[in-house]
Amino acid sequence: MTVNLPTPAQPLMIGTRGSPLALAQAHETRERLAHAFDLPFEAFTIVVIKTTGDKIIDRPLKEIGGKGLFTREIEADMLASKIDIAVHSMKDMPTLQPEGLVLDCYLPREDVRDAFISPTASGLDDLAEGTRIGTSSLRRRAQLMVKRPDLEVVEFRGNLQTRLMKLDQGVAAATFLAMAGLNRLGMDEVPKTAIETDVMLPAVAQGAIGIERRVDDTRVAEMLEAIHDTPTGQRLAAERSFLLTLDGSCETPIAGLAELDGGTLNLRGEVLRPDGSEAIDDAMSCPIEDGPEAGRVMAQKLLAQAGEGFFDWRQG
Numbered sequence: 001m002t003v004n005l006p007t008p009a010q011p012l013m014i015g016t017r018g019s020p021l022a023l024a025q026a027h028e029t030r031e032r033l034a035h036a037f038d039l040p041f042e043a044f045t046i047v048v049i050k051t052t053g054d055k056i057i058d059r060p061l062k063e064i065g066g067k068g069l070f071t072r073e074i075e076a077d078m079l080a081s082k083i084d085i086a087v088h089s090m091k092d093m094p095t096l097q098p099e100g101l102v103l104d105c106y107l108p109r110e111d112v113r114d115a116f117i118s119p120t121a122s123g124l125d126d127l128a129e130g131t132r133i134g135t136s137s138l139r140r141r142a143q144l145m146v147k148r149p150d151l152e153v154v155e156f157r158g159n160l161q162t163r164l165m166k167l168d169q170g171v172a173a174a175t176f177l178a179m180a181g182l183n184r185l186g187m188d189e190v191p192k193t194a195i196e197t198d199v200m201l202p203a204v205a206q207g208a209i210g211i212e213r214r215v216d217d218t219r220v221a222e223m224l225e226a227i228h229d230t231p232t233g234q235r236l237a238a239e240r241s242f243l244l245t246l247d248g249s250c251e252t253p254i255a256g257l258a259e260l261d262g263g264t265l266n267l268r269g270e271v272l273r274p275d276g277s278e279a280i281d282d283a284m285s286c287p288i289e290d291g292p293e294a295g296r297v298m299a300q301k302l303l304a305q306a307g308e309g310f311f312d313w314r315q316g
């Protein structure tokens with residue numbers, strides 16, 4: 001290793017959002033880097049950056065619109081060299097990064113499944129007709145409507161803690177959260193049931209943390225190589241290629257998951273109408289290195305199958 005390592009006097013600046021989950025992910029990144037290079041924690045500074053998505057919490061995300069609601073300010077600070085790396089939930093990341101930035105470092109992926117959260121019900125089949133379910137995710141709403149069109153969905157924004165509080169207040173009887181977030185926060189006491197991926201296919205990149213950097217920062221590139229998890233990178237390459245070809249945005253219910261089995265990559269994908277009136281899915285297997293191509297091909301197949309009109313509700 002020839003790089004100039006950071007020191008407490010000249011720390012590596014780690015940018016992150018300020019939510020408890022974002023902070024936990026930034027701390028995990030710092031721990032992994034400190035461990036990999038035998039550095040004290042003081043060689044890293046965690047910088048909390050407030051994004052547009054954090055500032056507006058009283059409206060559904062799809063009404064605010066625009067890509068990168070949770071990333072724009074962080075990326076601007078990185079381009080201005082106020083921070084050196086940014087830690088992101090890959091699920092929330094646009095498929096393309098701004099000029100000058102690159103995302104090619106992933107930490108080992110957490111549980112990819114969604115969790116069913118309810119203080120009273122044990123699962124989707126355990127809910128009376130008309131029960132209110134809280135979610136702000138178009139994907140989860142659409143997938144829920146496929147299985148239980150009789151339930152009522154209410155908009156549920158805010159961070160994990162806020163959503164759990166809303167359940168306690170009876171705003172809804174149940175909600176969905178990613179298992180990954182609950183695990184990373186050590187929230188073992190939350191009443192949850194993991195939903196298998198054949199029942200609810202997760203969002204592309206769910207459970208994965210990505211670390212973004214400036215393209216020309218070779219020192220940081222070398223450091224990040226030491227903590228990069230190759231299997232996670234291979235899976236996300238396939239999933240994000242699928243998403244990119246579908247042109248997925250926040251207005252599009254899309255699910256996708258790649259899994260590795262020896263040298264084989266198994267990819268599943270799904271597109272839905274927001275009201276759950278139609279869902280189209282597909283699965284493919286290929287050698288791991290062909291994952292991105294499989295993602296493209298599967299997206300094109302789904303687009304062809306969906307046909308004219310399927311995406312008409314998609315705005316812009």
Ligand SMILES: NCc1[nH]cc(CCC(=O)O)c1CC(=O)O
Pocket residue numbers: 089090091092176177178179180181205206207208209
């Ligand atoms: N959209 C918010 C978001 N972004 C990442 C996670 C969870 C952690 C992850 O999937 O990596 C969550 C919350 C949730 O879906 O429960």
